[in-house]
Amino acid sequence: MLSFENDYSEGAHEKILQRFMETNLEKVSGYGSDPYCESAKQKIREACECPQADVYFLTGGTQTNAVVISSMLESYEGVVAAQTGHVACHEAGAIEYSGHKVITVPQYKGKIKAEDLKNCLKTFWDDESHEHMAFPGMVYISHPTEYGTLYTKAELEEISSVCRSYNIPLFLDGARLGYGLMSEETDVTLPMIAKYCDVFYIGGTKVGALCGEAVVFSGNRTPKHFLTLIKQRGALLAKGRLLGIQFDTLFTDNLYFEISRHAIAMADYLKKGLAEKGCRFYLDSPTNQQFVILENRKMTELKKEVKFSFWEKYDENHTVVRFATSWATKKEEIDQLLDLF
Numbered sequence: 001m002l003s004f005e006n007d008y009s010e011g012a013h014e015k016i017l018q019r020f021m022e023t024n025l026e027k028v029s030g031y032g033s034d035p036y037c038e039s040a041k042q043k044i045r046e047a048c049e050c051p052q053a054d055v056y057f058l059t060g061g062t063q064t065n066a067v068v069i070s071s072m073l074e075s076y077e078g079v080v081a082a083q084t085g086h087v088a089c090h091e092a093g094a095i096e097y098s099g100h101k102v103i104t105v106p107q108y109k110g111k112i113k114a115e116d117l118k119n120c121l122k123t124f125w126d127d128e129s130h131e132h133m134a135f136p137g138m139v140y141i142s143h144p145t146e147y148g149t150l151y152t153k154a155e156l157e158e159i160s161s162v163c164r165s166y167n168i169p170l171f172l173d174g175a176r177l178g179y180g181l182m183s184e185e186t187d188v189t190l191p192m193i194a195k196y197c198d199v200f201y202i203g204g205t206k207v208g209a210l211c212g213e214a215v216v217f218s219g220n221r222t223p224k225h226f227l228t229l230i231k232q233r234g235a236l237l238a239k240g241r242l243l244g245i246q247f248d249t250l251f252t253d254n255l256y257f258e259i260s261r262h263a264i265a266m267a268d269y270l271k272k273g274l275a276e277k278g279c280r281f282y283l284d285s286p287t288n289q290q291f292v293i294l295e296n297r298k299m300t301e302l303k304k305e306v307k308f309s310f311w312e313k314y315d316e317n318h319t320v321v322r323f324a325t326s327w328a329t330k331k332e333e334i335d336q337l338l339d340l341f
Contacts, residue, residue, distance in 0.1 A: 002337055004270075005307040007176065007288055007326035012210040013259060016249045023245060030238045032057055032227070037244030043251035044202065044214055049191040054217040056226060057243035061175045062091050063235035064201050064213045069138065070098035070233070071223040072169055072199070077137025079171075080120060082107035084146050086173060101134040109283050110145025114158035121166050139163050142173035143188070144180045148285030153187045160196035169221050172200035176287065178207040178260030178327075184268075185286035194218040204246055208259045208327045212243040259327035263288045266325040270334050274323075277341040282311070282320045290323045306337060 003009050011017070028034035041055040058064045065087050069079050078101030081088045087095050088102045095102050105116045117139060124130050141159065143151050151159075163170040172193060174180075177200075181190060193200055198221045204212040223229060230236040237243060250256040267288045274281075274292060282291035293314050294302070299321060302308070309322040323337070 001305060001307060002333055003307040004323040004325065004329075004333075004337065005309055007179075007206045007263065007324045010326060010328040012246070013208040013249075013255070013327065015255060016209060016246050019245050019249050020242075023241070028241050030240055031231070031236060032240035032244065034241045034244055036241050036248050040214070040244045040247035040251060043248065044216065047190055047251055048194040048216060048218065050194040050216070050218050052218075053194065054222045054226075056215045056217075056230060057237075057240065057247065058201075058213050058215060058230060058235045059237060059243075060205055060211055060235070061086075061173070061201075061203065061213055062094050063233065064215060065091060065140075065173060066094045066098055067230055067233045067235050068171060068199055068201070068215060069095055069140065070100060071226060071229045072171070072221065073100050073137045074135070075099065076135055078103045078134040079138050079140050080105060080112075080117065080136045081140040082110060082112045082145070084110055085140060086142055086146055086175075087140055089146070100137075103134065103136055109149045110142075110147035111149055111151060111155070112139075112141060112159070114155070114162050117159060118162045121162070121168075136166075136168065138169045138171055140171050140173065142175070143193070144176050144183075144285075144287045144289070147283055147291065148287040148289035149283070150180050150183060150186050150286060151188065153192055156188060156192065156196045163198075169198035170196065172197045174201045175203035175213070176206050176289075177201075177203050178256050179263055179288040182257060182260040182264050183286045184264070202247075202256075204243075204250065206326070207256060207263075208250055209246040210242075212246055214243075214247050263325050263327050263329060266329040266331065266334060269331060270323060270325060270337070273334065273338040274341070277338060279341065282314070288325045290325075291320055292323065293318050294321055302340060305340060 083104045202214040280293040311320040
């Protein structure tokens with residue numbers, strides 16, 4: 001069966017597997033204090049053009065969002081996110097489970113606007129009874145968003161400016177960051193993200209690694225004893241080398257960016273093919289996630305031979321579904337999918 005269900009169906013890039021084999025019997029220290037983690041951290045700092053950055057490796061995306069948010073907020077604070085933000089919709093209440101409210105603002109194709117954010121913060125502080133409410137303590141965005149859309153440099157700068165005027169951190173979820181950075185329609189770079197965001201993470205799980213995310217604190221907001229907080233919340237590997245080796249490999253010879261570029265090329269090929277077949281798109285996504293409006297009978301028929309993701313109901317007779325390409329997608333697989341339309 002063909003699979004376009006997500007971008008983490010495959011294992012890991014062969015160069016990572018090769019490095020695992022080459023280093024397998026080496027004896028190194030645990031919990032991220034090994035030379036591979038140190039090398040990976042330095043390469044990430046260089047890629048971000050942020051030599052002072054603090055870099056940490058965590059096991060997965062949900063753990064990363066929960067640990068970063070809960071460790072940066074006071075007990076009475078919540079995190080502001082889009083109504084469709086991942087932490088608001090698709091993390092099983094992980095943020096709320098940590099004791100923090102997700103404060104939602106309107107979304108526009110998955111993104112938030114600086115104006116709405118400013119209104120949210122101003123409304124809170126203008127309310128004379130705000131001490132009886134959850135304080136907005138940080139802002140969460142993702143790049144790409146849940147709809148595969150991207151923030152522009154100007155939008156990122158505007159949101160960052162609002163956050164800094166209220167002295168709250170801006171956190172960027174980069175689970176699919178490589179696919180955002182390699183889109184031909186973006187004007188955002190990794191150094192820009194390091195400049196405008198107080199903390200962000202570089203996704204590995206969905207971009208060529210077996211697992212793992214690299215959290216980057218680009219300024220001076222690293223929580224005290226953050227490594228201890230990671231362990232306390234179950235997101236620290238004793239065999240930290242497993243994450244260090246993966247990110248050290250991904251950030252050698254631009255591998256992370258090259259395999260991300262491949263996923264974008266495959267998504268563009270798929271997008272063009274679906275358009276030629278007369279398919280309607282729910283929105284224009286410039287990244288590896290493509291959202292298509294399917295007639296329900298066609299969707300049921302397609303399910304017999306293809307795995308894809310249900311996204312939302314469009315109307316009584318149509319459904320929005322998602323096809324995702326990845327670093328490992330083959331052109332032949334897309335051709336086989338298109339033959340089914």
